[in-house]
Amino acid sequence: MKKALRFHIDVLHPERCIGCYSCVYACSRHLFNTIDPSRVAVFVRLNGTIANPFSVIACRFCKSPECAFACPTKALQPLPEGGITLIASRCEGCKTFDCISACAIEALALDRRTKLPIICDRCGDCAKYCPHNIFRYEEMK
Amino acid sequence: MLSRVLYVDIGKRSSWVVDKHDIFSKYLGGSGVASKLLLEEARPGIDPFSPEAPIIFSPGYLVGVFPCMVKAVAMFKSPLTKNLGESHAGGHFSSALRFAGYGALVVRGASEYPVAVKIKDDKVRVEMADSLWGLSPLDVERSLRESHYEGMQSVISCGKAGERLVCYSNVIVDRYHHFGRLGLGAVFGSKRLKAISILGTGEIPLESPLAVKEMYEKLNHEVVLSGKMSKYHDLGTSANMLELNELGALPTHNFKDSRFKGAEGISGEVMAESLLRRKISCPGCPIACIHLAGLRTDFAPEHEKGKKEVFSEEVLLPYNYEPMYALGSNLLLSEAKNLLRLIYHCEFLGLDAMMVGNILAWTTEAFEEGRITLDDTLIKPEWGSVEAYLQIINNIVDMKSPFYAKLAQGLLETSKRYGGREYAMIAGNNGMAGYITGYGSIVGALVGARHSHLSNSGYSIDQKTMNQPLSHEQISDFLIEQEDWLYALYSLGACYFCRGVYTKEAVCEALKTVGTEKTKEELMKMGKEIFHNLYKFKVREGFELAEQEPPKRVYQVQTPHGMLKAEEVKAIIKLYIKKREGEGLRLKPEEKALKELLR
Structure with missing residues (x-):
């Protein structure tokens, strides 16, 4: 896991998205050993109609992440290399999910089972399974 | 295993869930489960438009788990054939049903006023929907799509053609996909059911995630990198236009010819380029x-100020080989833009574009022959004339004259009244697909449970055996083996296009990873049983395979296997019947069999 933190994921070409959800399904397989398009850290969103281009959203690993600043209990901690980590024990008790509404690109989702935000662990499966090379997955310099 | 069946009665505005574990453990999902539910739900001789007529949807067993497992199956009594209605669709529908936690959805009853069924996981509502009535399915999708949601949502709806009970109207799924064939749209219309929206936010739990991941990896590699499916990604099936033209198997001019001079203009290559x-x-x-x-x-x-070329609207619409042949070469239409206008018109009204192509071609020929006149058609149909064809499609939906009212019922009914059966290009009253490749394609369409080229890939044995005569035995064995196996695949949610990747071995292995152990033989047996279930329904509703014959036109056109002969077709069907009866399937309607016995 430590090693993965040195990797970075970019959504480079969202306009190439075909709506196959390969990234989404891969993410839920990886993070939760299940197939569930609402328990993921990468999102394919329809914008009102399928006739509009899809939006592809993933964590941008901000240096000053909105979500971490919004967290009232400091459960979400910014990482020096960008992005966040979750201290799950601190997160309990929060009923407002400020972190989730704080993210401007809505890249953070709530796990409805655990009631914790779902954090991307940078495994790169989204990039691996995308047939149209929408993502860039590389080690940080 | 999903074993919950959601029942919705739109007349009583009620819904309930029944666990049908026995059916699911035997047939898994998709075609298998739907076939059994259809036999359970539809009483013998039911009128396709009666309130009790059921519509059954079932997503495949492996939908969402492995690549290309995407299809849901709809079964109903077809208003077009007055017999088995079976249609498959992709889009978000199958996964939305699965994530909502249902292995099948059964819609019953009829409403006095237009309604839409809205399902969100366990919440089911039948809502008034007069405001949607008359709208194009394309607009319905926009209206019912949630602005922001988690999980998977699907919106399916009929168009104006379905509302007006045109017997070959379709149900459009998420704008670009279709329950295309055999008239499901009209069954929706008869129930005054405009649309169904399903939002599923649940999960597909995995028993052994590691095994699934490994299997996924393997299959995904085959799908994306092996080249086995690249045709479908690159040009798509529209690549067939030039391939079949080259081969001399492209239906042209209402099947009078098998090559089209204008094929280039409506080819997949031209479409892709411009x-x-x-x-x-x-x-x-x-x-x-x-x-x-x-x-x-x-x-x-x-x-x-006259510079109209700088200011135009653009709509996107799906194209693939079948509508391109049906509304293109078969109507002698050689310009891509005109072809798109016809396809769009069918999409907008919710019509099966393949059947519409057959209908327009028949109308043009019957008009030339003087079987029908301007009093019937109100406008002169002409080969290649897009304006006339657009108007005729409108006239069908509006049933502008007694002729059009007949035409809205399909070509069998129309040719009974006006003649011209010999060039009404239908098999089992369903419009024929774009392959006059040889005996495989013709016999395949006649014997297939849903009279589709995707029933048993009859055309592919023709294409694989060019210049090589095939025995009746070879053809009938191929059709039986293919249809049985495809029904096993259709229970899993497989798309027809991925049949090359999902070999029997691969399917057994994939099933094992989700905790379902089945041998190849057991899968084949399951496929066969599904086919038998469907034929039980067909025979019960009066279908007699021995009486099936193609329109005479197929014997008058050059195919890659030469001129086809009626005796040969009859002989292959006879052998096919013998083999199927040998499996214990009864192919003669009960009354008739009894009469013959007593004679």
Whole structure:
């Protein structure tokens, strides 16, 4: 896991998205050993109609992440290399999910089972399974 | 295993869930489960438009789990054939049903006023929907799509053609996919059911995630990188236009010819070069076979002071080989833009474009022959004339004259009244697909449970055996083996296009990873049983295979296997019947069999 933190994921070409959800399904397989398009850290969103281009959203690993600043209990901690980590024990008790509404690109989702935000662990499966090379997955310099 | 069946009665506005573990453990899902539910739900001789007539939907067993497992199956009594209605669709529908936690959905009853069924996981509501009535399915999708949601949502709806009970109207799924064939749209219309929206936010739990991941990896590699499916991604099935033309198997001029001079203009190559705008996929499939072309229409030229070319709207619409043959070469239409206008018109009204192509071709020929006149058609149909054809399609939907009212019921009914059966290009009253490749394609369409080229890939044995005569035995064995196996695949949610990747071995291995152990033989047996179930329904509803014959036109056109002969077709069907009866399937309606016995 430590090693993965040195990797970075970019959504480079969202306009190439075909709506196959390969990234989404891969993410839920990886993070939760299940197939569930609402328990993921990468999102394919329809914008009102399928006739509009899809939006592809993933964590941008901000240096000053909105979500971490919004967290009232400091459960979400910014990482020096960008992005966040979750201290799950601190997160309990929060009923407002400020972190989730704080993210401007809505890249953070709530796990409805655990009631914790779902954090991307940078495994790169989204990039691996995308047939149209929408993502860039590389080690940080 | 999903074993919950959601029942919705739109007349009583009620819904309930029944656990049908026995059916699911035997047939898994998709075609298998739907076939059993259809036999349970539809009483013998039921009128397709009666309130009690059921509509059954079932997503495949492996939908969402493995690549290209994307399909849901709809079963109903077809208003077109007055017999088995079976149609498959991709899009978000199958996964939305699965994530909502249902292995099948049964819709019953009829409403006095237009309604829409809205399902969100366990919440089911039948809502008034007069405001949606008359709208195009394309607009319905926009109206019912949630602005922001988690999980998977699907919106399916009939168009104006379905509302007006045109017997070959379809149900459009998420704008670009279709329950295309055999008239499900009209069954929706008869129930005054405009649309169904399903939002599923649940999960597909995995017993052994590691095994699934490994299997997924393997299959995904085959799908994306092996080249086995690249045709569907690259040009899509529209590549067939030039391939079949070259082969001399492209239905042209209402099947009078098998080569089309104008094929180039409506080829997949031309479409891809100048009109293709976007490709999209079903969730769970990395192929993106849905090719969307941009159709530009100039409007409001007065605003642009005559420079109309700079100001035009563009709509995207899906194209693939079947509508391109049906509305293109078969009507001698050689310009891509005109072809797109016809396809769009069918999409907008919710019509099966393949059947419409057969209908327009028949109408043009019958008019030339003087079987029908301007009093019937109100406008002169002419080969290749897009304006006339657009008007005729409107006239069918509006049933503008007694002739059009008949035409709305399909070509069997029309040719009974007006003649011209010999060139009404239907098999089992369903419009024929775009392959006059040889005996395989013709017999395949006649014997297939849903009279589709995807029933048993009859055309493919023709194409594989060019210049090589095939025995009756070889053809009938191929059709039986194919249809049985495809029904096993259709229970899993497989798309027809991925049949090359999902070999019997691969399917057994994939099933094992989700805790379902089945041998190849057991899968074949399951497929066969599904076929038998469907034929039980067909025979019960009066279908007699021995009486099936293609329109005489197929014997008058050059195919890659030469001129086909009626005796040969009859002989292959006879052998096919013998083999199927040998499996214990009864292919003669009970009354008739009894009469013959007593004689």
